[in-house]
């Protein structure tokens with residue numbers, strides 16, 4: 001362990017407007033940023049609000065800004081990110097702050113619904129299993145984008161979301177792309193219309209903040225590029241038309 | 247809350263900045279370029295004197311900057327097209343490196359040719 005045995009941690013307190021409060025937190029081996037926040041809340045100031053659940057990188061609820069970058073805090077080791085034994089922890093950007101480190105994820109998930117992120121099948125339990133070959137093109141494309149944990153890191157890092165609050169954002173578009181490649185889904189014409197509007201895939205500037213930061217190492221930028229191509233093709237075939245939502 | 251530069255400090259974002267800045271600067275340069283071409287219409291002497299002026303080292307240096315801008319914008323644009331149309335995955339960073347290399351190579355070639 002490093003010589004210095006404490007961390008100076010600046011934590012955001014309040015809502016949209018607020019201030020930083022600094023805490024001294026003892027360092028430990030293999031300590032995660034979530035461990036640090038938990039120590040503060042349990043031992044130093046029980047009024048601190050934050051969110052987590054699984055602690056193993058599955059649920060997507062623990063994302064915060066750590067030293068200016070959005071991260072999943074349960075899988076981020078202090079040793080990786082603490083610059084000179086200092087940590088700055090703020091709530092995710094681009095989302096309303098409820099209190100301290102807790103953001104309101106409603107706009108984020110509403111946009112999944114807007115992008116028609118729900119699977120719509122055409123079969124009933126009376127049908128046989130759908131057969132999707134693992135090596136088929138569609139299956140491989142869906143696979144590459146499917147492991148999203150809904151953490152909001154990409155959404156918080158995206159400039160276009162900051163510029164245009166209506167922009168559907170990388171996660172919702174990435175979700176739409178997986179469904180577009182799901183051969184069982186029956187809603188794809190409407191879905192493509194939903195993601196091809198002004199606030200949809202064409203608004204992406206290919207900054208790749210999302211792809212750079214996604215903790216699951218997904219590439220929402222690639223999924224969005226796929227949607228752009230699919231939407232352009234559908235428009236050429238005259239299949240987009242009235243389905244496009246503004 | 248909004249994120250600051252720390253959230254944006256990564257190669258792909260720098261590529262975006264370079265592409266945007268080179269585009270704006272090239273657009274600003276265009277009127278000058280057309281004016282210079284227009285000098286040819288105004289007669290040989292005018293063009294000659296302009297070309298002599300443009301032979302000075304400082305102007306040559308500025309022209310190298312221009313070549314760099316053009317190469318950067320071109321290579322950056324090709325990179326974007328590939329990102330939009332090809333099924334890229336991990337090699338997108340190599341693509342970025344290639345764009346940067348092409349830019350520098352073009353600038354260097356121009357510089358070595360004239361110095």
Ligand code: SF4
Pocket residue numbers: 157158159160161169170203204205206207208209210211220221224
């Ligand atoms: S690549 Fe597109 S979706 Fe991703 S951060 Fe940039 S603008 Fe947002």
Ligand code: SF4
Pocket residue numbers: 060147148149150151152153154155170171174213214215216217218220
């Ligand atoms: S795409 Fe990545 S960063 Fe975005 S919500 Fe899903 S897991 Fe999180």
Ligand code: FES
Pocket residue numbers: 052053054055056057058059060061062063072073074075
């Ligand atoms: S607590 Fe579940 S992903 Fe971090």
